[in-house]
Amino acid sequence: EPEVTQTPSHQVTQMGQEVILRCVPISNHLYFYWYRQILGQKVEFLVSFYNNEISEKSEIFDDQFSVERPDGSNFTLKIRSTKLEDSAMYFCASREGPALVDTQYFGPGTRLTVL
Amino acid sequence: AQSVTQLDSHVSVSEGTPVLLRCNYSSSYSPSLFWYVQHPNKGLQLLLKYTSAATLVKGINGFEAEFKKSETSFHLTKPSAHMSDAAEYFCVVSPARAGNMLTFGGGTRLMVKP
Numbered sequence: 001e002p003e004v005t006q007t008p009s010h011q012v013t014q015m016g017q018e019v020i021l022r023c024v025p026i027s028n029h030l031y032f033y034w035y036r037q038i039l040g041q042k043v044e045f046l047v048s049f050y051n052n053e054i055s056e057k058s059e060i061f062d063d064q065f066s067v068e069r070p071d072g073s074n075f076t077l078k079i080r081s082t083k084l085e086d087s088a089m090y091f092c093a094s095r096e097g098p099a100l101v102d103t104q105y106f107g108p109g110t111r112l113t114v115l
Numbered sequence: 116a117q118s119v120t121q122l123d124s125h126v127s128v129s130e131g132t133p134v135l136l137r138c139n140y141s142s143s144y145s146p147s148l149f150w151y152v153q154h155p156n157k158g159l160q161l162l163l164k165y166t167s168a169a170t171l172v173k174g175i176n177g178f179e180a181e182f183k184k185s186e187t188s189f190h191l192t193k194p195s196a197h198m199s200d201a202a203e204y205f206c207v208v209s210p211a212r213a214g215n216m217l218t219f220g221g222g223t224r225l226m227v228k229p
Contacts (some may be wrong), residue, residue, distance in 0.1 A: 004158070033216070043159075043205065045216035056216055091159065104217060106151070106159035 002026045004107035006092050012113045013082055021077045021110045023092030031095040032075045033104060034067065036060070036088040043091065049075065082114045117142040119208050119220035127226040134178075134193040136223045138206030141187060148189045149207040149217070150180055159205065165189065176200070201227045 005024045013019050025032055034046040047057040049067055066078045075094075079086055089111050093104040122137040140146060150162040163174025170182045176199075180191045189206060206220040 035217070035219075042221050043217075043219040045218070048216055058216070093159075103149075103161050103164060105161070108156070108158035 004092055004094055004105050006090075006107035006110050008110060009108065010111045010113070012115065015084055015114055016081050019079050019082055019112060021079075021090050021092075021112070023075045023077070023094075023107055024073050025075055025092070025094030026096070026105055027073070029094035029096050029105075031055075031098070031102075031104075032067075032069070033093040033095070034077045035091045035093065035106075037091070037109075038085075038088040046077070079112075082112075084114050087112055087114045117144075117146065117208050117210055117218050119206050119218055121204075121206050121220035121223050123223050124221065125224045125226065127228060128196045129228045130198055131195050134191070134196045134200065134225065136191040136204050136206075136225065138180075138189045138191065138220060139187050140189060140206070140208045142208055142210055144210035147209045148180075148182060149209070150174065150178070150189075150191050151205045151207055153203045153205065153222075155202075162191070162204075196225075196227045198227050198229065201225055 007022045032049040035043050037043045045058050047061045047067055048055045064080045068076050089109045091109045092107045095104045096102050118141050120139045128134055148165040151159040152162050153159050162178050163172045165172045165182045173179045178193050180189050182189050204223045207217045209217050
């Protein structure tokens with residue numbers, strides 16, 4: 001069964017450094033998402049992406065964040081200058097189409113630790 | 116606006132006994148509702164979903180949930196718990212418009228005792 005993959009599984013970085021989290025969505029999917037879960041808190045929506053542009057973003061997704069689909073397979077989340085409070089589990093998800101029956105499929109997550 | 120409340124952060128049951136994980140939602144639109152499960156060190160796996168068809172929804176691994184609009188609830192049940200059901204369960208709502216974001220509840224950790 002096709003699945004969403006994410007790399008790396010765990011990323012440790014110093015405050016102020018840039019990080020790029022990578023995701024490979026399911027191949028025929030057209031809608032892509034990033035969510036995050038700070039330890040002990042709810043899973044929160046960050047951004048959705050369709051047709052090579054952001055379709056929706058939350059308040060969390062400020063100028064420090066960006067997303068890109070650099071080729072036909074990868075979907076990346078970049079944090080330009082990490083802060084301690086960016087430490088969280090980041091989940092990528094993809095969805096085949098816009099129909100209500102279409103499900104978002106999640107990857108296993110990348111645990112980001114900012115020191 | 117939409118929100119989800121999972122009424123129990125932890126639920127403990129004995130193997131072979133019924134499971135009930137409670138979820139209430141609010142949504143300005145007719146919602147789609149989901150239950151996802153997360154096993155340790157694994158991604159979020161879809162258990163079942165409601166998208167305005169039948170109000171009783173059957174999912175994988177013997178789980179089911181009933182959409183009750185009058186009570187704004189979408190509780191998850193299973194007649195008989197198995198040890199492998201121990202995991203974190205998330206109730207999730209999405210407004211009924213295309214391509215939209217999911218709003219998660221706080222999660223319920225299910226523990227299954229032998």
